[in-house]
Amino acid sequence: MKFEDLVFVSVDDHVLEPPNMFEGRLPSGLAERGPKFVAGENGQGGWVVDGVHSPWTMNYGAMRPGAWNADERVAELSSIGILGSLCFPSFPRFAGQLFMQVKDRALGLASVQAYNNWMVEEWAGPHPDRLIPLGLMPLWDPVAMAEEVRRISKLGVHVVGFSENPSKLGLPSIYDDEFWKPFWTACCDEGTVVATHIGSSSSLPKTSDDCSMEATGVMIPLNLYGTAADYVWSNVFRTYQPLKLLLAEGGTGWVPFFLERCEIAYRARPWVREAYGPKSPTEVFREHAITCFIEDKSGVALRHEIGIDNICWEFDYPHGDCVWPDGLEFAWNSYLSGMPDDEVNKITHLNAMRHLRFDPFATRGREASTVGALRASARPPYEGAVTGGFWDSALGEKEAKWRSGEAVTTS
16 A cells, blocks of 8 residues: 555544634523633633533644634645545643533533534535534533433434543543433444543642653553443443444553553452353453544554454644654654554554544445545645644744645754
């Protein structure tokens, strides 16, 4: 296979929501206290919902338009050569847990529903062959969660965000079978994938209060290691057979060791196996978990021990972790070029399309979806930095030229 013939679908990017997204989307009695972007000095500001502040600062005048504008995002993806993208939220936090902090539950629910309507109507809806919608949940109420799963499924949303560890948010853990039953049941009934992103428990691993940011960055996948352990050893996967769990931005290299540890625990005592059931932890994990990576040579080398039908690729636009602007070349040169074609296709797009019920080929065909075809149809990619975080990607003269269609470089 040639590089130009590859197809890439990213299962983990982010949208930095536009400041006007809630206009006209909330009931009149709630709109005044609903989510609003409050600008400060030099355009930098933040989102507030009924006095509850988002932790993220944003500056829309400094951000790349592709961060918050769907048309610009699709143009950006085409210039890179990426076909499809699943986007997690930003200001409400990665599982929408900001809305859970709103004391007025009616306002919290209305905000969640308004967000989901915007995701369908303004973000993914106009680009069904490029952007995959992700819905948020009213995490505090599993019955309302179930109702929202069913409502947005009818609108074409088949992926919903959930916390990697709800107990860290003050909610019951996933070991509470009765509490979460309505949510799990609705997801199974509708074929909805539950997507949990690192940091969606509003916490990150730390060795001490003053440990370095780099140390935390290295340990981040441990959050989803713990998430995987909870799901494998709770009743969730073994009770809800159709359920799929996407582990976003946690990497994959840890999975073989994790499964080895699970098998050791499973074999250790006969009563453990008797209580667990006939399927081993490895079988259970492979049936239900979808693993994802941005850069992960170890995981790719061990892909068959992980389960190659459940590995997906991520780009992480517009966060600093994405390899910019040559992330696709990096993937090809680092680990894809020596892999059999069928395995390349699974990791780069087929697994994502199957699990997330995303079928762009039905309308555009594969030939128009490749890296080569997308780049040929797009303006040249801008080669400057994407962002060092959420908001600090400054616009400059070179990017202005790029947005007008000119080819520019950083040299």
